[in-house]
Amino acid sequence: MIYGHAGQYLMVDCGMGFLSLPNEITQTQRVVPDISPLLSQKNRLQGIVITHGHEDHLGALVHVWPQLQVPIYASAFSAALIERKFAQAELDISRFLYTIATLNPVTVGFFEVQWLPVTHSIVQSHSLQISTALGTVLHTADWKMDANPLLEAPFSFKPFGHIKNLVALIGDSTNALKPGKTPSESACFADLLETVQQQPYRVVVSCFSSNLARLITLARVAKASGRYFAVMGRAMEQMLSLAKAHGYWPADLQALSPYELGYLPRHEVMLITTGSQGEPNSGLWRLARNNSRFMGLEAEDCIIFSANKIPDNLVRIQNLIQAFKLQGITVIHAEEYKDKHLHVSGHPSQQDIVELYQHLKPPLVIPVHGEAIHLQAHAQLIKEHQLAQTVLLGENGDLFQIIPSGKVIKNRVEVGLISI
Known part of the structure; x- marks a missing residue:
């Protein structure tokens, strides 16, 4: 402008x-x-x-x-x-x-x-x-x-x-x-924690990588639910690095390397990754195609979209969700749970x-x-x-x-x- x-x-x-x-x-x-x-x-x-x-x-x-x-x-x-x-x-x-x-x-x-x-x-x-x-x-x-x-x-x-x-x-x-x-960002913790605690196996959460408050909330959810967490995707990894450099990241929340998640029991895993808008080369699509370098997913693992659907991306998001569902993977999208704060604008x-x-x-x-x-x-x-x-x-x-x-x-x- x-x-x-x-x-x-x-x-x-x-x-x-x-x-x-x-x-x-x-x-x-x-x-x-x-x-x-x-x-x-x-x-x-x-x-x-x-x-x-x-x-x-x-x-x-x-x-x-x-x-x-x-x-x-x-x-x-x-x-x-x-x-x-x-x-x-x-x-x-x-x-x-x-x-x-x-x-x-x-x-x-x-x-x-x-x-x-x-x-x-x-x-x-x-x-x-x-x-x-x-x-x-x-x-x-x-x-x-x-x-x-x-x-x-x-x-x-x-x-x-x-x-x-x-x-x-x-x-x-x-x-x-x-x-x-518009609800507060702080409203997300309780509903995300409840949702993650209900999942018996691996949990993968995708959100906007620039939302540091959401990344920290998810790290706290992982800790409170007895899970280890890692982040995957270049944009998200860069944001985590900047958060630490500028003093925003809490010292008590330590991320694992994504390589370590593959060695953990399924119920102890949370991966936070890119792809909430169905981006073709994102972490979520690599998991959906089973070509991630870090770990694979199995039936009854869970994907949580902690983001809204930008209108231009609806077709791509739906294709991604369908790819997971065909493998028996549980998909939870924030927009389909209006009574919960799995995402706030x-x-x-x-x-x-x-x-x-x-x-x-x-x-x-x-x-x-x-x-x-x-x-x-x-x-x-x-x-x-x-x-x-x-x-x-x-x-x-x-x-x-x-x-x-x-x-x-x-x-x-x-x-x-x-x-x-």
Whole structure:
């Protein structure tokens, strides 16, 4: 997303996504934004500010930054993820990467940016307070109201209390269709423990690798249920390494090497692995195809999906589940157990959105993050509760003019995606 003021630009996040390959139901391709429309004016771009460490917010940096070569500002944890990606690509980012401190203003050209701490499904997540001489925009990014997020301070309105001259709020729409409040991350432990204790043999759990709180919860579940645990999958192994390096991993939770699990009695095994979205080369698919280097599965072993189903991945996930069921392996998916917290979202549900907006009283809201149905639900919620005077809806490539008057200029920029 690009913000413009007084002839200068500020880029917020730079993420990657996935698209299905033509005539394929299981294979996908990674895609990043086509930034070619920006290149003719890249001298206007003052910097890139990162809200948090998820792939859909920083995963494209390593692909597009070489064409821009501007400063990048990120939290310590996000910066570590960025450094690792650039090192793997044999690119030196050190002179351009700046580590921010929460709540400390940073001047980027004509923009002043503050990182406001919020709770989400990855540590060191932030909303952005972006201020210019004309007013302040709050870019919420991904957030939730979590009173007990396990690894960080609870969500608080206090950081938002110092916003002055708020002219617009750019808000997360991911859960705008869901009524009520999003449950706390801490709600998962009891239900995951009960579910694991009911399994007589091996348990394999898959979740989003970036959710350190969930990884720690699962490690505690393993300990409480008398099991040893290991993690498998490159992304998950890297996240565990970063968690230890940044002081998030508890010293009393010691992971085994995946190689050791194959020598243990079946009832003492828990493997935490990648593949919750049916990714073709993930740890779960290797187990389903019986070509894992570490261990095999047998009938009555159990797979637990501690994650939601992202809509674009439904076919792949179903194919993976079917592959396990054909082998007599028990499959438990969080979405099919609505009365249990086997997974909780990292995004605000309707009541959370209402509470934040009632607190902030934004005059203008632009719903982002989600498909058209989510943006429309977000807009409808605002209108029903009279949370803002103006709501602007649009699509990629539209220009949203905030000052002097809120309006949308359709198709202002030609946008597209590039396959990686």
